[in-house]
Amino acid sequence: MNTAEIEDPSDWALAKNQAFGGDLRINEIDAEAEDRIYRALRHFWHPVIYSEELTDAPRQVWLCGEQLVAVRLDGEVHVFNDMCAHRGTALSLGKIVVTDDCETLQCPYHGWRYASTGHCVLAPQRPDLAGRLRARIKRYNAIDRHGMVWVCLEDEPHFPLPEFPQFDDPSYDWVAVPSTSWDHTFAVRRTENYTDPAHLAFVHDGYLGDSSQPEIPAYEVHKTADNILQMRLAEPCLEPATAGKNKSIKTDKEFLSVMKTWDVSMPLTVLLRVFDDEGNDYALFFHPTPTSARTLRNFTIGARNFGETATIFDEIAVWNKIVYEQDEPIVSSQRPELLPEDLSMEMFLADVDTFSLHYRKWLLALADELVPK
Structure with missing residues (x-):
């Protein structure tokens, strides 16, 4: 040695x-x-779900005590805080819907829809506010690699993804x-x-x-x-x-x-x-x-x-x-x-x-x- x-x-x-x-x-x-x-x-990459398990519906996952939602929108993996900006409902109970020719994550409670950026693009009860809403959910670093979806909770991962x-x-x-x-x-x-x-x-x-x-x-x-x-x-x-x-x-x-x-x-x-x-x-x-x-x-x-x-x-x-x-x-x-x-x-x-x-x-x-x- x-x-x-x-x-x-x-x-x-x-x-x-x-x-x-x-x-x-x-x-x-x-x-x-x-x-x-x-x-x-929190400063490192961690897998939260196997890639094959993340299909056409959002999935709740956990990392370092944080409740997250993993979802595929327009073929890309995204991970957000699992809480609607409206009333705090778990977005992992929602579904994927199409809004303006792109896929969005819809809250199961009042139908608020979130784009891949995390911004709310539609509150169905007030469609006239579309494009002007300030509500958003936190988006985390996420990547689909080696058969798993990896997440880092900090903005800058300390080390690169493992090989x-x-x-x-x-x-x-x-x-x-x-x-x-x-x-x-x-x-x-x-x-x-x-x-x-x-x-x-x-x-x-x-x-x-x-x-x-x-x-x-x-x-x-x-x-x-x-x-x-x-x-x-x-x-x-x-x-x-x-x-x-x-x-x-x-x-x-x-x-x-x-x-x-x-x-x-x-x-x-x-x-x-x-x-x-x-x-x-x-x-x-x-x-x-x-x-x-x-x-x-x-x-x-x-x-x-x-x-x-x-x-x-x-x-x-x-x-x-x-x-x-x-x-x-x-x-x-x-x-x-x-x-x-x-x-x-x-x-x-x-x-x-x-x-x-x-x-x-x-x-x-x-x-x-x-x-x-």
Whole structure:
């Protein structure tokens, strides 16, 4: 790893001090720090709905405690505050109608209509005011990319939209894993869970790991771009060839030798790649969208360059649904607010939790930059 050597891996404090030059602040994610990190998340892109789910009707979505409405108008994705400027009715209960040769979002209560700019273009009870109304609803940054509708609540996103090159590569098939909502979970903890190889042997025993062999392979941590933190295995590891996601790989071996990389586009998006020397490449593009401070919605697009299109849903979507169901009770049970104020007491193992330490340090730096104390 690109950290100092640790003489005694059982000494958690020593591991942390040597790896990060004695900076104990890296682990100070207490209630106050979590709140600032949560507020900083408004400055980044988050998926709120799969593209295929947003059709010919508005949909209510949530992001960072904000109730929003997503809608397609004239073929373009738009996201607004889900509240009519007239009486505060949820516009997600409305419908799409045509006004002056363009599509508008109509409120279900009194029929007020809003253009893609957010301006009210018609109050049906006073058609003579058309074009002169000052009422408008707030419009947010929105983009349809990688099979999902992404939203940023701030006017200027802090980092660009995460990249997912396999999605646009014609040699790959892709599938959306049905999104699921989790309660009692801070989104950052979910990303930590997704990038934590040490839990596989126990939470996913028999699926992604073996509890009789809990040791994890060595890995390296690098910042590979202005917004990306990468974890990469130092050498290949073994995976069961019979695992659901590997069923379409033609082999007579019991185990497959694979390499893995986790590219975290800060602060939450993970691109996990699992590939072998035969050219088989499997990728999961994952994001835990913070619907509120303690709730999230999991979005995942899976892609692979092997197997048949007809089997990809069962072998990727259904498989990952099982894995997520195993993770949920564990991650949702975490109660960091009950830990001591000095979270340097939260135990971290040398050469096991190194990625999490780098990740937390960057999160705190972003919080300091975007939400100063």
